[in-house]
Ligand SMILES: Nc1nc2c(ncn2[C@@H]2O[C@H](COP(=O)(O)OP(=O)(O)OP(=O)(O)O)[C@@H](O)[C@H]2O)c(=O)[nH]1
């Protein structure tokens with residue numbers, strides 16, 4: 001995708017191509033009104049008023065439509081925009097789009113409408129990126145928090161940090177440029193400022209892991225020795241009879257994966273019971289190997305043992321495999337035990353007792369913080385920019401503690417500003433920009 005200096009007029013279907021109630025074709029650019037006037041039966045437009053009429057190919061009626069005019073700069077892209085709402089059939093949309101292209105529009109590339117919105121300063125880059133997040137979000141909660149980004153929550157936080165950095169930078173620069181008139185700022189003042197800024201950056205970065213899990217989802221693997229009720233728990237959490245459950249040890253052989261929507265998309269993984277003894281068949285052995293492999297990719301492990309039998313040496317051997325993993329210790333079959341130990345989470349996969357509690361705990365463990373309390377998200381690109389800014393400010397802080405020349409300190413402070421400008425899109429290369437908008441779909 002190229003960034004064009006002079007924007008030509010672009011068009012694309014804004015709704016997915018398929019049969020539907022309505023189809024929308026969006027046109028943006030200087031020629032948007034010129035084009036619609038040539039193909040529409042009722043072409044006198046006023047701001048805020050939609051028009052009803054026919055799309056015409058010469059004398060031939062193509063479709064009965066409603067046209068929505070948006071006059072620059074009050075539109076999504078900031079340019080003149082026209083939206084044609086037609087009947088939602090693939091061929092109707094195609095026919096109208098072809099007419100629009102024939103009149104001089106060019107087919108839009110992926111994300112080009114949003115890119116124009118960004119280049120025309122209708123939104124900053126964090127907002128434009130949240131548009132892609134909203135489109136691609138796997139859960140409704142992620143869509144909600146992305147919407148907060150779109151309304152500018154992250155943008156405000158970053159601007160606030162940037163202003164703080166800029167203020168220090170101005171004071172240092174004034175001292176350097178006008179040594180006779182302006183005293184250079186005290187080092188103790190600089191140290192305070194930098195510490196303050198680091199706190200603010202850390203605050204934004206604190207939600208990074210949660211943001212990533214929100215976006216990518218998390219993998220939760222159920223592990224334990226045979227017959228403890230892993231597959232029963234898998235089914236109970238999913239509320240679905242998905243895995244085979246029997247009283248025979250070694251029932252599950254393959255790794256089973258299902259999506260569990262907890263607000264964050266969780267991939268729940270059921271595995272073969274792990275045991276190391278002579279009479280394990282070839283097939284079961286392979287299953288056990290898979291179980292161990294799927295441990296490696298797990299963000300969180302549900303370690304299950306049979307509470308009615310207590311934790312024995314075989315359970316402990318499996319537990320050994322979890323040394324560096326985040327896990328929850330689950331004592332299953334609570335319906336047939338008398339006494340409960342304190343350090344495990346008692347549950348009955350069979351009766352469903354405490355399954356709902358487990359879902360809640362699981363979500364909290366995976367997220368780190370309650371996703372409902374999240375009021376913005378960051379993506380890995382933004383996190384990288386923030387970390388770059390953080391490093392520079394940390395350098396500046398160190399240098400200030402060592403009373404280094406303020407001229408030198410200002411170099412780090414400037415790089416921090418640049419890193420934040422890269423985040424918001426003030427400073428961007430074509431490559432970065434194209435990468436971002438390639439994640440969009442046509443028509444957005
Ligand atoms: N009483 C009771 N029985 C349970 C519970 N959960 C599972 N069971 C029984 O325990 C047996 C084994 O259950 P599974 O879910 O197949 O156990 P698993 O850990 O997947 O076993 P493998 O796949 O062989 O490793 C079955 O007979 C289940 O009905 C429970 O909470 N209470």
Ligand SMILES: [Mg+2]
Pocket residue numbers: 230231232243244251252271272273
């Ligand atoms: Mg099983």
